[in-house]
Amino acid sequence: MATVQRWSGIEVRALREAKRMSIREFAAHLGVSERMISKWEAGKENIRPRPVNQAALDTALARCDPDTQARFSFLTGDSLVPEEDGGAAAEPIGGSHVRHPVDGRSMAKVDGSVFLSGPGNEPLWLPAFYIDVHPVTNDEYARFVAATGHTAPQDWENGRPADGRGDHPVVFVTWTDAAAYAEWTGKSLPTGQQWEKAARGTRGTVYPWGDQTTPAKCNVRENGVGSTTAVDCYQSGVSPYGVFDMCGNVWEWCSTQTKPGRHELKGGAWTSPFLRATPSSFNDAAESMCDDDTGFRCAVTAETLDG
Secondary structure: OOOOOOOOHHHHHHHHHHOOOOHHHHHHHHOOOHHHHHHHHHHHHHOOOOHHHHHHHHHHHHOOOHHHHHHHHHHOOOOOOOHHHOOOOOOOOOOOEEEOOOOOOEEEEEOOEEEEEOOOOEEEEEOOEEEEOOOOEHHHHHHHHHHHOOOOOOOOEOOEOOOOOOOOEOOOOOHHHHHHHHHHHOOEOOOHHHHHHHHHOOOOOOEOOEOOOOHHHOEOHHHOOOOOOOOOOOHHHOOOOOOOOOOEOOEEEEEEEEEOOEEEEEOOOOOOOHHHHOOOOOOEEEOOOOOOOEEOOOEEEHHHHHO
Protein backbone atom coordinates (compact mmCIF):
# COMPACT_ATOMS: atom_id res chain seq x y z
CA MET A 1 0.00 0.00 0.00
CA ALA A 2 1.27 3.49 -0.89
CA THR A 3 1.97 5.68 2.14
CA VAL A 4 3.21 9.24 2.72
CA GLN A 5 5.45 10.17 5.64
CA ARG A 6 4.68 13.88 5.31
CA TRP A 7 2.40 15.51 2.76
CA SER A 8 3.43 18.43 0.57
CA GLY A 9 1.72 20.09 -2.35
CA ILE A 10 3.35 17.58 -4.69
CA GLU A 11 1.67 14.59 -3.05
CA VAL A 12 -1.64 16.48 -2.78
CA ARG A 13 -1.73 17.06 -6.53
CA ALA A 14 -0.63 13.47 -7.22
CA LEU A 15 -3.49 12.13 -5.11
CA ARG A 16 -6.03 14.39 -6.79
CA GLU A 17 -4.84 13.33 -10.26
CA ALA A 18 -4.69 9.67 -9.26
CA LYS A 19 -8.33 9.92 -8.14
CA ARG A 20 -9.07 11.77 -11.40
CA MET A 21 -10.87 14.57 -9.61
CA SER A 22 -11.13 18.27 -10.37
CA ILE A 23 -9.98 20.76 -7.73
CA ARG A 24 -13.62 21.35 -6.81
CA GLU A 25 -14.37 17.63 -6.44
CA PHE A 26 -11.21 16.99 -4.46
CA ALA A 27 -11.86 19.90 -2.11
CA ALA A 28 -15.35 18.58 -1.40
CA HIS A 29 -13.91 15.10 -0.90
CA LEU A 30 -11.49 16.36 1.78
CA GLY A 31 -13.85 18.92 3.30
CA VAL A 32 -11.63 21.94 2.59
CA SER A 33 -11.93 24.92 0.28
CA GLU A 34 -10.96 24.95 -3.39
CA ARG A 35 -8.63 27.83 -2.57
CA MET A 36 -6.82 25.63 -0.05
CA ILE A 37 -6.26 22.88 -2.62
CA SER A 38 -4.97 25.42 -5.16
CA LYS A 39 -2.63 26.92 -2.55
CA TRP A 40 -1.22 23.51 -1.62
CA GLU A 41 -0.61 22.51 -5.22
CA ALA A 42 0.93 25.86 -6.18
CA GLY A 43 3.32 25.64 -3.22
CA LYS A 44 4.59 22.22 -4.30
CA GLU A 45 7.29 20.90 -1.94
CA ASN A 46 7.27 24.11 0.13
CA ILE A 47 3.73 23.57 1.45
CA ARG A 48 2.98 21.37 4.46
CA PRO A 49 -0.74 21.03 5.29
CA ARG A 50 -1.72 21.22 8.96
CA PRO A 51 -1.79 17.93 10.91
CA VAL A 52 -5.57 17.69 10.73
CA ASN A 53 -5.39 17.96 6.93
CA GLN A 54 -2.46 15.53 6.80
CA ALA A 55 -4.69 13.03 8.58
CA ALA A 56 -7.51 13.66 6.10
CA LEU A 57 -5.12 13.06 3.22
CA ASP A 58 -3.86 9.87 4.86
CA THR A 59 -7.43 8.62 5.14
CA ALA A 60 -8.25 9.55 1.54
CA LEU A 61 -5.21 7.66 0.28
CA ALA A 62 -5.85 4.61 2.46
CA ARG A 63 -9.40 4.29 1.12
CA CYS A 64 -8.31 4.33 -2.53
CA ASP A 65 -8.70 1.19 -4.62
CA PRO A 66 -5.50 -0.57 -5.80
CA ASP A 67 -5.52 1.06 -9.25
CA THR A 68 -5.76 4.55 -7.74
CA GLN A 69 -2.99 3.70 -5.28
CA ALA A 70 -0.89 2.52 -8.21
CA ARG A 71 -1.44 5.76 -10.12
CA PHE A 72 -0.50 7.74 -7.01
CA SER A 73 2.72 5.76 -6.61
CA PHE A 74 3.59 6.36 -10.24
CA LEU A 75 2.88 10.09 -10.07
CA THR A 76 5.01 10.53 -6.95
CA GLY A 77 7.92 8.66 -8.47
CA ASP A 78 7.57 5.53 -6.35
CA SER A 79 9.45 2.49 -7.63
CA LEU A 80 6.19 0.51 -7.65
CA VAL A 81 7.87 -2.31 -5.74
CA PRO A 82 5.67 -3.68 -2.93
CA GLU A 83 6.90 -2.69 0.51
CA GLU A 84 7.69 -6.25 1.56
CA ASP A 85 10.11 -6.55 -1.38
CA GLY A 86 12.30 -3.84 0.12
CA GLY A 87 13.12 -2.43 -3.30
CA ALA A 88 14.53 -5.72 -4.52
CA ALA A 89 15.60 -6.26 -8.09
CA ALA A 90 13.32 -7.71 -10.76
CA GLU A 91 11.99 -11.24 -10.38
CA PRO A 92 14.60 -13.96 -11.00
CA ILE A 93 14.14 -15.81 -14.26
CA GLY A 94 12.85 -19.30 -13.68
CA GLY A 95 11.60 -18.68 -10.15
CA SER A 96 8.28 -20.03 -8.85
CA HIS A 97 7.61 -22.53 -11.62
CA VAL A 98 5.25 -25.41 -10.84
CA ARG A 99 3.63 -28.29 -12.70
CA HIS A 100 -0.11 -28.07 -13.19
CA PRO A 101 -1.81 -31.15 -11.71
CA VAL A 102 -4.13 -31.76 -14.69
CA ASP A 103 -2.01 -31.34 -17.83
CA GLY A 104 1.44 -31.41 -16.21
CA ARG A 105 2.54 -28.25 -17.96
CA SER A 106 5.08 -25.92 -16.38
CA MET A 107 3.52 -22.70 -15.12
CA ALA A 108 5.20 -19.52 -13.84
CA LYS A 109 3.83 -17.62 -10.87
CA VAL A 110 3.23 -13.91 -11.41
CA ASP A 111 2.89 -12.33 -7.97
CA GLY A 112 0.18 -9.81 -7.20
CA SER A 113 1.55 -6.32 -7.69
CA VAL A 114 1.40 -3.18 -9.75
CA PHE A 115 2.80 -3.29 -13.27
CA LEU A 116 3.08 -0.71 -16.04
CA SER A 117 0.47 -1.49 -18.66
CA GLY A 118 -0.10 -0.57 -22.27
CA PRO A 119 1.76 1.84 -24.56
CA GLY A 120 1.32 4.62 -21.96
CA ASN A 121 2.73 2.56 -19.05
CA GLU A 122 -0.39 3.08 -16.95
CA PRO A 123 0.09 1.67 -13.42
CA LEU A 124 -2.31 -1.22 -12.85
CA TRP A 125 -2.76 -3.70 -10.01
CA LEU A 126 -3.26 -7.40 -10.77
CA PRO A 127 -3.68 -10.18 -8.19
CA ALA A 128 -1.37 -13.19 -8.34
CA PHE A 129 -1.81 -15.82 -11.05
CA TYR A 130 0.05 -18.57 -12.86
CA ILE A 131 0.64 -18.70 -16.62
CA ASP A 132 1.95 -21.44 -18.89
CA VAL A 133 5.69 -21.10 -19.46
CA HIS A 134 5.23 -22.06 -23.14
CA PRO A 135 2.41 -21.84 -25.66
CA VAL A 136 0.36 -25.03 -25.90
CA THR A 137 2.18 -27.39 -28.28
CA ASN A 138 0.87 -29.76 -30.93
CA ASP A 139 1.67 -32.78 -28.77
CA GLU A 140 -0.15 -31.30 -25.77
CA TYR A 141 -3.16 -30.37 -27.89
CA ALA A 142 -3.17 -33.90 -29.32
CA ARG A 143 -3.79 -35.31 -25.82
CA PHE A 144 -6.79 -32.98 -25.53
CA VAL A 145 -8.11 -34.10 -28.92
CA ALA A 146 -7.68 -37.77 -28.00
CA ALA A 147 -9.38 -37.34 -24.62
CA THR A 148 -12.35 -35.28 -25.79
CA GLY A 149 -12.86 -36.03 -29.48
CA HIS A 150 -12.42 -32.33 -30.27
CA THR A 151 -11.77 -31.57 -33.94
CA ALA A 152 -8.07 -31.61 -34.83
CA PRO A 153 -6.43 -28.55 -36.44
CA GLN A 154 -6.63 -28.46 -40.22
CA ASP A 155 -2.86 -28.65 -40.75
CA TRP A 156 -2.59 -32.05 -39.02
CA GLU A 157 -2.36 -35.23 -41.08
CA ASN A 158 -4.79 -38.05 -40.23
CA GLY A 159 -5.63 -36.37 -36.95
CA ARG A 160 -2.00 -36.07 -35.86
CA PRO A 161 0.55 -33.23 -36.01
CA ALA A 162 3.26 -33.48 -38.65
CA ASP A 163 6.50 -35.23 -37.73
CA GLY A 164 9.02 -32.96 -36.07
CA ARG A 165 6.44 -30.38 -35.05
CA GLY A 166 5.19 -31.86 -31.79
CA ASP A 167 7.04 -29.22 -29.75
CA HIS A 168 5.85 -26.35 -31.96
CA PRO A 169 2.85 -24.30 -30.83
CA VAL A 170 -0.47 -25.59 -32.05
CA VAL A 171 -2.00 -23.32 -34.71
CA PHE A 172 -5.22 -23.20 -36.72
CA VAL A 173 -7.17 -22.95 -33.47
CA THR A 174 -10.08 -20.57 -33.01
CA TRP A 175 -10.72 -18.75 -29.76
CA THR A 176 -13.44 -21.31 -29.07
CA ASP A 177 -10.94 -24.15 -29.55
CA ALA A 178 -8.48 -22.49 -27.19
CA ALA A 179 -11.15 -21.85 -24.56
CA ALA A 180 -12.29 -25.50 -24.80
CA TYR A 181 -8.75 -26.73 -24.13
CA ALA A 182 -8.42 -24.35 -21.19
CA GLU A 183 -11.69 -25.58 -19.70
CA TRP A 184 -10.57 -29.19 -20.11
CA THR A 185 -7.48 -28.49 -18.02
CA GLY A 186 -9.34 -26.49 -15.37
CA LYS A 187 -7.58 -23.29 -16.44
CA SER A 188 -8.66 -20.29 -18.51
CA LEU A 189 -7.18 -18.14 -21.21
CA PRO A 190 -5.22 -15.23 -19.70
CA THR A 191 -6.67 -11.76 -19.80
CA GLY A 192 -4.80 -9.31 -22.00
CA GLN A 193 -3.47 -7.62 -18.87
CA GLN A 194 -2.29 -10.87 -17.31
CA TRP A 195 -0.55 -11.80 -20.54
CA GLU A 196 1.17 -8.42 -20.80
CA LYS A 197 2.39 -8.47 -17.19
CA ALA A 198 3.82 -11.96 -17.65
CA ALA A 199 5.63 -10.69 -20.75
CA ARG A 200 6.99 -7.36 -19.48
CA GLY A 201 7.35 -7.79 -15.73
CA THR A 202 6.49 -4.92 -13.41
CA ARG A 203 8.87 -2.21 -14.56
CA GLY A 204 7.56 -1.24 -17.97
CA THR A 205 10.28 -2.64 -20.21
CA VAL A 206 9.30 -2.65 -23.89
CA TYR A 207 10.17 -6.30 -24.52
CA PRO A 208 10.42 -9.39 -22.31
CA TRP A 209 14.23 -9.12 -22.29
CA GLY A 210 14.41 -5.33 -21.75
CA ASP A 211 14.29 -2.23 -23.93
CA GLN A 212 16.77 -3.33 -26.60
CA THR A 213 15.33 -3.59 -30.11
CA THR A 214 16.60 -7.11 -30.85
CA PRO A 215 14.53 -9.07 -33.40
CA ALA A 216 17.00 -11.97 -33.15
CA LYS A 217 15.57 -12.81 -29.72
CA CYS A 218 12.25 -13.98 -31.17
CA ASN A 219 10.64 -15.60 -34.20
CA VAL A 220 9.39 -12.68 -36.30
CA ARG A 221 9.29 -11.91 -40.01
CA GLU A 222 12.66 -10.15 -40.11
CA ASN A 223 14.46 -13.37 -39.18
CA GLY A 224 13.17 -15.21 -42.25
CA VAL A 225 12.36 -18.47 -40.43
CA GLY A 226 9.12 -18.77 -42.37
CA SER A 227 7.26 -21.03 -39.93
CA THR A 228 6.69 -21.72 -36.25
CA THR A 229 9.60 -22.85 -34.09
CA ALA A 230 9.87 -25.07 -31.01
CA VAL A 231 8.46 -23.31 -27.98
CA ASP A 232 11.77 -23.37 -26.09
CA CYS A 233 13.86 -22.17 -29.03
CA TYR A 234 14.46 -18.51 -28.08
CA GLN A 235 15.96 -18.82 -24.62
CA SER A 236 17.49 -15.33 -24.66
CA GLY A 237 14.05 -13.83 -25.18
CA VAL A 238 12.33 -15.07 -22.02
CA SER A 239 10.38 -12.69 -19.81
CA PRO A 240 11.35 -11.71 -16.23
CA TYR A 241 9.19 -14.64 -15.04
CA GLY A 242 10.93 -17.14 -17.29
CA VAL A 243 8.05 -17.29 -19.79
CA PHE A 244 8.90 -18.09 -23.43
CA ASP A 245 7.62 -16.78 -26.77
CA MET A 246 5.98 -13.60 -25.49
CA CYS A 247 7.26 -11.96 -28.67
CA GLY A 248 6.78 -13.73 -31.97
CA ASN A 249 6.23 -17.37 -32.96
CA VAL A 250 2.40 -17.24 -32.72
CA TRP A 251 -0.27 -14.73 -31.84
CA GLU A 252 -1.96 -15.86 -28.64
CA TRP A 253 -5.65 -15.74 -27.81
CA CYS A 254 -6.68 -13.96 -24.60
CA SER A 255 -9.94 -14.11 -22.70
CA THR A 256 -10.46 -10.35 -22.97
CA GLN A 257 -13.43 -9.56 -25.18
CA THR A 258 -13.03 -6.39 -27.23
CA LYS A 259 -16.44 -6.48 -28.91
CA PRO A 260 -19.14 -9.14 -29.03
CA GLY A 261 -17.58 -12.11 -30.82
CA ARG A 262 -14.06 -10.63 -30.82
CA HIS A 263 -11.15 -11.26 -28.45
CA GLU A 264 -7.73 -9.83 -27.82
CA LEU A 265 -4.58 -11.33 -29.36
CA LYS A 266 -1.09 -10.78 -27.99
CA GLY A 267 2.55 -11.16 -28.91
CA GLY A 268 2.94 -11.14 -32.68
CA ALA A 269 3.94 -14.16 -34.76
CA TRP A 270 6.44 -15.57 -37.23
CA THR A 271 4.43 -13.76 -39.91
CA SER A 272 4.56 -10.41 -38.09
CA PRO A 273 7.09 -7.59 -38.39
CA PHE A 274 9.02 -7.08 -35.16
CA LEU A 275 7.16 -3.83 -34.54
CA ARG A 276 3.89 -5.75 -34.15
CA ALA A 277 5.36 -8.13 -31.57
CA THR A 278 5.62 -5.51 -28.82
CA PRO A 279 3.71 -6.98 -25.84
CA SER A 280 1.92 -3.70 -25.09
CA SER A 281 0.51 -3.49 -28.63
CA PHE A 282 -3.19 -4.11 -29.27
CA ASN A 283 -4.66 -6.63 -31.68
CA ASP A 284 -7.92 -8.55 -31.79
CA ALA A 285 -9.83 -10.88 -34.07
CA ALA A 286 -13.16 -12.61 -34.48
CA GLU A 287 -13.36 -15.67 -32.23
CA SER A 288 -13.90 -17.82 -35.31
CA MET A 289 -10.59 -16.72 -36.86
CA CYS A 290 -8.33 -19.67 -37.60
CA ASP A 291 -4.86 -19.19 -39.07
CA ASP A 292 -1.38 -20.71 -39.30
CA ASP A 293 0.14 -18.11 -36.97
CA THR A 294 -2.33 -18.16 -34.06
CA GLY A 295 -2.18 -20.28 -30.90
CA PHE A 296 -2.60 -19.80 -27.15
CA ARG A 297 -1.44 -20.55 -23.61
CA CYS A 298 -3.42 -20.84 -20.38
CA ALA A 299 -3.52 -19.19 -16.97
CA VAL A 300 -5.00 -19.96 -13.56
CA THR A 301 -5.54 -17.98 -10.39
CA ALA A 302 -2.93 -18.33 -7.66
CA GLU A 303 -5.59 -19.49 -5.21
CA THR A 304 -6.28 -22.51 -7.42
CA LEU A 305 -2.71 -23.83 -7.25
CA ASP A 306 -1.57 -22.41 -3.92
CA GLY A 307 -4.76 -23.05 -2.00
